[in-house]
Amino acid sequence: MSDKVACSHCHLEFNENVMIKDEDYYFCCKGCQGIFHLLRDEGLDRFYDKMGNTKLSPPTQQYEDSENFDSPAFYDKFVRVNKDGFCEVSLVIEGIHCSACVWLNEKALHKMDGVVSADINYTNNKAKIIWSDDILKLSKIVDMVRAIGYDAFPYDASIQEVRANKERRSYYLRMAVAIFAIMNIMFIAVAQYSGEFTGITQSMKTLFNVAEGILATPVLFYSGWIFFRGAYFGLKNRVINMDLLVATGATLTYFYSIYITINKLGEAYFDSVTMIITFVLVGKFLEVLSKKSIADSLDIMSKYVPDNINVLKDDKIISKALKDVQAGETIVVGSGERVALDGYVIDGEGSFNESNLTGESEPVFKKVGDKIISGTISIDANIKYKATKDYAHSTLAGLVSLLENAMSYKPKIQRIANKLSEYFSGTILLLSFVTFIIWWLWPHSFAEAFMVGISVIIIACPCALALATPVATLVGLGLAAKRSILFKEAALLETMAKATVLLLDKTGTITQGKPKVINEKIYYKFDLSLLCTLVKNSKHPVARGVLKHIEEQGEIRGVALEHVKEIPAQGIKAKVGNKVVLGGNAKLMQEHGIDISDVSEYTEFYFAYDGQLLAKYELFDIAKKDARESLGKIKKLGVEIFMLTGDHKSSAFKIASDVGIDNVRYELTPQEKSQIVTDFHNDGKIVVMAGDGVNDVLALALSDIAIAMGRGSDIAISVSDVILLNDSLTGLRDAFLISKRTFFNIKENLAISLVYNLITIPLAMAGYIIPLIAALSMSLSSLLVVGNSMRIKFSFKYK
Amino acid sequence: MDTWVVAMMMGVSIFLGGLGLIAFLWGVKSGQFDDEEKFLNAVKFDGEDDLNDFAEQEKKQKQLKKKQNYKPE
Structure with missing residues (x-):
C-alpha cells in the first residue's frame, strides 16, 4: 500500500505512484506542474504560503480560443475606454477558492507590462481590469489568467448595476453623516432637557442650540437631499408624497429653530429635524438594500448563445460569427455543442436535449430529415444540418427577445404603504396649515401660531409610518432566508x-425531475451485478433511475462486459462471453426477437440475457x-x-x-x-x-x-x-x-402609527405639545412599530 | 465662564468625531469596504513584499499614464 501525497500545486491527494515527481515536488497532472513552474519563475510562489491548506481544482485543459477576446465585436460589447484613454473590461474569474487566489490573479496581472490595474472582488469573483491597449491585447491577459489555472469570461457590467451600487453608496454616506450627527445631538439634548428640571441659564441653552444647529445643518441639506429631490419629482408629477411632508416639516422646523436660537426663546427643535431625517432615511435605505437588480439576468442568456458556428464550405469547416451565417448554409454540430440556428439534419444522427423547450429531460433522437431547433443541445450527435433561418429569425432569438420584453413589462402592484402615505402627507400638511390660520386669527402672535402649526407636522412624524413596511419586511425576509x-x-x-x-x-x-423505479417484475432470478454494470454505461435518465434502484439493494461487484453499445432511443447492448445482454425499452426487445406481453402506462425498462427476458422495471417521475x-x-x-x-x-x-x-x-x-x-x-x-x-x-x-x-x-x-x-x-x-x-404585520404597523397620530395630532392642534414630549413620543411610536415587527418571528417559531 | 468651558469641550469632541467621520466617508467613497471578504483578509497579505509590489505598480501606472498623455495623435 502506498501513501497518499498531496500535489504541490492543487493540494489534492493521490497515491504516490501515480504522481509526477519533479525534484522534491509531486504533481497530480501536467497542468499543475506547469503552473507551479510558471509561478516560481515569475517570483509568485509566495502564493503557496498564503493559500495554506486550501485545495484547488486542477487546471482544465480545454479552452476555446482566446482570440475571440480581441475581435471588434467583443470590444464593442464589453470593453470601455476610460477618460485616461485606457481600456476597461469586467470579467468573471472562475476557479477562485480562497483569498490567496485573488492575490495571485491580481499579482500575476500586475506583473504584465501594460496592465494599469486589476481589481478582483472576492465575494462575487468579478474582476475589473484596466490596461493600455497599445501595449497589450486582451487575449494576452486572458491567456495569463488561464495559464495560472483559472478561467475568465466577460460579463456586461451594465449601467443598471453600476447605478444600483452608486445609489447604495450614496445612502451609506448620507446615513453615516446623519447617524454621527444624531448621536451627538442626543448627548446635547440630554443636557438640554435635564436643564429643564434642574435649572439652566439662557446662555447655556443658546450654546446647546447653536451646537445642535451646527450638527443639524449637514443632516438636513446633505442627508436630507434625497427628500428634497423626491418631493420635487413628486410635485412635478402632481403627487403629494411622504418626501414632501418630511422635507417641508424638517425645513420649517429648522428655520423656526434658528429663529428661536437667535431670539433666545428657549429650546430649539434641531433634535427633531435630525431625528425625522435619520429615521426616514434608514427606512428608505432598508428598501433600497432589498431591491433586486435585474442587471445580471440577461447576461446569463447570452451564455446560451454560441459566438462562433462551424460552417461547412467547399468540404472545409470554417468558423463563422453567428450573425454572419445565412439560411441555407450547412452547419456542423459535435456532441455536447449547443445549436444556435434552426434547420434539418442532412447527415448523421444522435440524441438531443430539448429540455429548454419542453422541460422534459428525456433526450430526443434525431435522424436525417428531422428538424433541429435552436437552443437545444446535442448529447451524443455528430451531425451536419442545413440552416433554414438566420439567427435573427431563429427560435432561440425569438425566445430571447420575448424574454427581454417580458422583463420590461413586469406588472407592478402598488404598495399599501405608498398609497397610504400619499393621503397621509396631504392631510397633515393641510391640518398644519389650518391650525396655523386658526391660531393666528384667534388672537395669537404670529410666532405662537407658527409654532403650534409646526408642532402638528413634527408630532405627526412620519417616522413610524416610514419604518412600518421596511422593518416588517426585513424581519420577514430574514425568517424566509432561514428556511432557505x-x-x-x-x-x-x-x-x-x-x-x-x-x-x-x-x-x-x-415531481423530482428524475424517473424512479416504482414497480419491478423479476421473471427469473439473476445476478444484479450484471444489470448494474450494464446500466452504468448509459447516461440516459431511465438507466440512471434503474441504477439507483439496484444500488439501493446491496453489494455490487464489477462484471466484465464486452462490445458495449448504446443504441439511441432503444437501450444498451453488450456481450458477456458470447451471450448477448440487453437492457432497454420494448422496441429493443422486439428487434431482438424477445416477446413481451404486458404493457403498462409507465416508462418501461426490460432486461434480457441470452434471448431470455429476466426482469422488467417500471419507472415514473413521482411527485x-x-x-x-x-x-x-x-x-x-x-x-x-x-x-x-x-x-x-x-x-x-x-x-x-x-x-x-x-x-x-x-x-x-x-x-x-x-x-x-x-x-x-x-x-x-x-x-x-x-x-x-x-x-x-x-x-x-x-x-x-x-x-x-x-x-x-x-x-x-x-x-x-x-x-x-x-x-x-x-x-x-x-x-x-x-x-x-x-403583510398582516405591515397592516398592523400602519394601524399603530395611524392610531398614534389620531391621538397626538389633536393635542398638537390644541397647542399642548412641548418639545420634550414631541421628542419622546416620536421615539416611542417608532419603537412600537419595530417591536411589533419582531412579533413575526415569534409567531412563526412553533409552526 | 463655565459656558465657555462646556463650549470648548463640545467643540473639541465634535471636531475629533468629525475627523473620524471624514475618514470613514473617504473609506466608503474610495471603495475600501466594497468587498467585505477581501477587506478582512487584507491583513494576511500585508508584508514587505506586498508593499514593494504595490509601490512598483503605482510607479508603472504613472509611467503608463504619462505615455498615454504624450501620445502623438
Whole structure:
C-alpha cells in the first residue's frame, strides 16, 4: 500500500505512484506542474504560503480560443475606454477558492507590462481590469489568467448595476453623516432637557442650540437631499408624497429653530429635524438594500448563445460569427455543442436535449430529415444540418427577445404603504396649515401660531409610518432566508401575500425531475451485478433511475462486459462471453426477437440475457414527498392552483391526482405557458408562477411573482423573484405563509402609527405639545412599530 | 465662564468625531469596504513584499499614464 501525497500545486491527494515527481515536488497532472513552474519563475510562489491548506481544482485543459477576446465585436460589447484613454473590461474569474487566489490573479496581472490595474472582488469573483491597449491585447491577459489555472469570461457590467451600487453608496454616506450627527445631538439634548428640571441659564441653552444647529445643518441639506429631490419629482408629477411632508416639516422646523436660537426663546427643535431625517432615511435605505437588480439576468442568456458556428464550405469547416451565417448554409454540430440556428439534419444522427423547450429531460433522437431547433443541445450527435433561418429569425432569438420584453413589462402592484402615505402627507400638511390660520386669527402672535402649526407636522412624524413596511419586511425576509427561501426584493412579500393564482410546472417542481423505479417484475432470478454494470454505461435518465434502484439493494461487484453499445432511443447492448445482454425499452426487445406481453402506462425498462427476458422495471417521475400536504395548505389560503406542463395528458393527470390539483393544462409550449399568465392578468388575478426549467422562463418573467427551484437552470433563477434553495414544496408553502404573516404585520404597523397620530395630532392642534414630549413620543411610536415587527418571528417559531 | 468651558469641550469632541467621520466617508467613497471578504483578509497579505509590489505598480501606472498623455495623435 502506498501513501497518499498531496500535489504541490492543487493540494489534492493521490497515491504516490501515480504522481509526477519533479525534484522534491509531486504533481497530480501536467497542468499543475506547469503552473507551479510558471509561478516560481515569475517570483509568485509566495502564493503557496498564503493559500495554506486550501485545495484547488486542477487546471482544465480545454479552452476555446482566446482570440475571440480581441475581435471588434467583443470590444464593442464589453470593453470601455476610460477618460485616461485606457481600456476597461469586467470579467468573471472562475476557479477562485480562497483569498490567496485573488492575490495571485491580481499579482500575476500586475506583473504584465501594460496592465494599469486589476481589481478582483472576492465575494462575487468579478474582476475589473484596466490596461493600455497599445501595449497589450486582451487575449494576452486572458491567456495569463488561464495559464495560472483559472478561467475568465466577460460579463456586461451594465449601467443598471453600476447605478444600483452608486445609489447604495450614496445612502451609506448620507446615513453615516446623519447617524454621527444624531448621536451627538442626543448627548446635547440630554443636557438640554435635564436643564429643564434642574435649572439652566439662557446662555447655556443658546450654546446647546447653536451646537445642535451646527450638527443639524449637514443632516438636513446633505442627508436630507434625497427628500428634497423626491418631493420635487413628486410635485412635478402632481403627487403629494411622504418626501414632501418630511422635507417641508424638517425645513420649517429648522428655520423656526434658528429663529428661536437667535431670539433666545428657549429650546430649539434641531433634535427633531435630525431625528425625522435619520429615521426616514434608514427606512428608505432598508428598501433600497432589498431591491433586486435585474442587471445580471440577461447576461446569463447570452451564455446560451454560441459566438462562433462551424460552417461547412467547399468540404472545409470554417468558423463563422453567428450573425454572419445565412439560411441555407450547412452547419456542423459535435456532441455536447449547443445549436444556435434552426434547420434539418442532412447527415448523421444522435440524441438531443430539448429540455429548454419542453422541460422534459428525456433526450430526443434525431435522424436525417428531422428538424433541429435552436437552443437545444446535442448529447451524443455528430451531425451536419442545413440552416433554414438566420439567427435573427431563429427560435432561440425569438425566445430571447420575448424574454427581454417580458422583463420590461413586469406588472407592478402598488404598495399599501405608498398609497397610504400619499393621503397621509396631504392631510397633515393641510391640518398644519389650518391650525396655523386658526391660531393666528384667534388672537395669537404670529410666532405662537407658527409654532403650534409646526408642532402638528413634527408630532405627526412620519417616522413610524416610514419604518412600518421596511422593518416588517426585513424581519420577514430574514425568517424566509432561514428556511432557505430567498426573496430578491422586499416589496415582493406584499405582492405574494395578495396572490390569487399559483401556477406550477410539473417536471422538477412538483415531481423530482428524475424517473424512479416504482414497480419491478423479476421473471427469473439473476445476478444484479450484471444489470448494474450494464446500466452504468448509459447516461440516459431511465438507466440512471434503474441504477439507483439496484444500488439501493446491496453489494455490487464489477462484471466484465464486452462490445458495449448504446443504441439511441432503444437501450444498451453488450456481450458477456458470447451471450448477448440487453437492457432497454420494448422496441429493443422486439428487434431482438424477445416477446413481451404486458404493457403498462409507465416508462418501461426490460432486461434480457441470452434471448431470455429476466426482469422488467417500471419507472415514473413521482411527485415530491411533501407535495400533497403543502399544496393543500396553500389551497386553504384561498389560492387557486394550476399545473402547467409540456408533458402528455396521461402523466400530467396522474401527477395532478396524486398531489390533489384539479386544474391541469398539458402539452404546452413555452409561449403557451406565458399566454396563460397573460390571460390570468387580464382577468385581474395576481399570479405566482413556480418553475425550474428554461421552458418556464417566459412565463416566469411575466408573472407577478416568479419562484424558481434552487436546482433549476441558471436562467430560470435569474429571472425569478424568489428562489427555493431546498427545492421543496414545503418551502413554497412557507413562502406563502411568511408573506401573508408579514403583510398582516405591515397592516398592523400602519394601524399603530395611524392610531398614534389620531391621538397626538389633536393635542398638537390644541397647542399642548412641548418639545420634550414631541421628542419622546416620536421615539416611542417608532419603537412600537419595530417591536411589533419582531412579533413575526415569534409567531412563526412553533409552526 | 463655565459656558465657555462646556463650549470648548463640545467643540473639541465634535471636531475629533468629525475627523473620524471624514475618514470613514473617504473609506466608503474610495471603495475600501466594497468587498467585505477581501477587506478582512487584507491583513494576511500585508508584508514587505506586498508593499514593494504595490509601490512598483503605482510607479508603472504613472509611467503608463504619462505615455498615454504624450501620445502623438
